[in-house]
Amino acid sequence: xxxxxxxxxxxxxxxxxxxxxxxxxxxxxxxxxxxxxxxxxxxxxxxxxxxxxxxxxxxxxxxxxxxxxxxxxxxxxxxxxxxxxxxxxxxxxxxxxxxxxxxxxxxxxx
Amino acid sequence: xxxxxxxxxxxxxxxxxxxxxxxxxxxxxxxxxxxxxxxxxxxxxxxxxxxxxxxxxxxxxxxxxxxxxxxxxxxxxxxxxxxxxxxxxxxxxxxxxxxxxxxxxxxxxxxxxxxxxxxxxxx
Numbered sequence: 509x510x511x512x513x514x515x516x517x518x519x520x521x522x523x524x525x526x527x528x529x530x531x532x533x534x535x536x537x538x539x540x541x542x543x544x545x546x547x548x549x550x551x552x553x554x555x556x557x558x559x560x561x562x563x564x565x566x567x568x569x570x571x572x573x574x575x576x577x578x579x580x581x582x583x584x585x586x587x588x589x590x591x592x593x594x595x596x597x598x599x600x601x602x603x604x605x606x607x608x609x610x611x612x613x614x615x616x617x618x
Numbered sequence: 619x620x621x622x623x624x625x626x627x628x629x630x631x632x633x634x635x636x637x638x639x640x641x642x643x644x645x646x647x648x649x650x651x652x653x654x655x656x657x658x659x660x661x662x663x664x665x666x667x668x669x670x671x672x673x674x675x676x677x678x679x680x681x682x683x684x685x686x687x688x689x690x691x692x693x694x695x696x697x698x699x700x701x702x703x704x705x706x707x708x709x710x711x712x713x714x715x716x717x718x719x720x721x722x723x724x725x726x727x728x729x730x731x732x733x734x735x736x737x738x739x740x741x
Contacts, residue, residue, distance in 0.1 A: 511662070544727045546663070553713060553734065554655075554663065559727035565718075597663050599726065605677050607653070607665040607726050 512537065512598055512610035519616040525586040528613045530598030531579060536608055538579035542601035545574055545583045548612075549594045557596075558583060585615070593617040620644040620730045622714050627735030634704050638735055640697040640714030648672075648692035651717040651725050654699050656710035657734070666712070667699065668725035677725055682708075704739045711736050 513531040520526040530537065530545075537543055543561045546554040556565050558574035561581065571586045581600070585592055598610040626638040640652070653668040667688040668677040676688050687700040697714050712735050715728035 542724075542726065546728075548663070553731035554728075555731075556718070556727050556729050559718065565729060595662075599665070601726065604680075605725075606679060607668065607677075609655075609663045609665055612662040 512600060512608055514596075514598060514610040514613045516611070517614045517616065519618055520585075520588045521618045522588050522590065524588050525584060526588060526615065527585075528583045528596055528598075528615070530581040530583070530600075530610045532581075532600055532608070533579055535603040536579075536600040537576065537581050539603060540601045541576070543574065543576055543581040544599045545572075545581075546597045546599070547592075547594045548597065554597065588617055590617050620716065622716060622730060622732035624712065624714050624732045624735035627712065627737045629738045629740065630704055631741050632705060632739055634739070635700070635702040636704065636737060638699040638701065638712055638714075638737070640699075640732060642695045642697070642716065645716065645730075646720070647695040649720045651719075651722065652690060652697045653715050653717065653725060653728060654688065654697075655713045655715055655728070655731075656708075656737075657713070658707075658710040661710075664710070668717075669697070670723060670725075671721060675723070701737070704737075706739050709737060709739045 545558040548554040562574040654666040685703045716730040718729040
């Protein structure tokens with residue numbers, strides 16, 4: 509199964525908002541409300557930021573929010589901060605009882 | 619504090635085998651599904667395999683099905699990944715991760731991750 513489609517890179521200035529898209533199919537994103545987003549800083553393990561499309565784990569800033577429409581999920585980061593600069597990955601459960609990752613998006617805070 | 623410690627990585631020739639281990643602590647290991655995720659050097663994350671909390675249900679990515687076997691020993695708080703018929707494309711940092719939900723059939727989301735163990739497949 510092909511990876512979910514994410515933009516390779518996005519950028520924004522401190523204080524601004526950015527949105528990262530994640531496009532799949534009706535066999536993954538469109539078929540289930542099991543979309544997650546992970547943040548990964550260089551040399552570090554990934555960190556869960558959003559699960560079940562729009563839920564935030566405890567300890568994750570409310571500047572991070574998730575949504576989904578049809579086969580596309582989105583991660584929005586508001587009030588960008590320098591520490592948000594990282595790679596972001598979406599995932600979805602699939603009809604094959606597997607997990608599929610997006611290709612990753614590099615966020616640059618200008 | 620939840621901790622996951624992977625081990626077993628190393629250099630292996632194409633066609634060879636390797637077994638990775640992941641020891642969990644700081645949580646009731648037997649109550650949580652677990653997973654393996656890998657990351658090739660400079661590349662993105664790829665889900666590899668998952669296993670239910672009891673070990674009775676296993677799941678695999680198409681890229682490894684038939685070559686890799688996931689298992690767990692709840693008496694030792696340890697997750698395993700037996701890898702065989704290894705290829706250059708299997709070269710990656712292999713992470714183990716814990717699923718968020720206790721006593722649940724879900725194989726994600728992954729709320730705690732180890733630091734990874736590096737597998738290099740090369741002659």
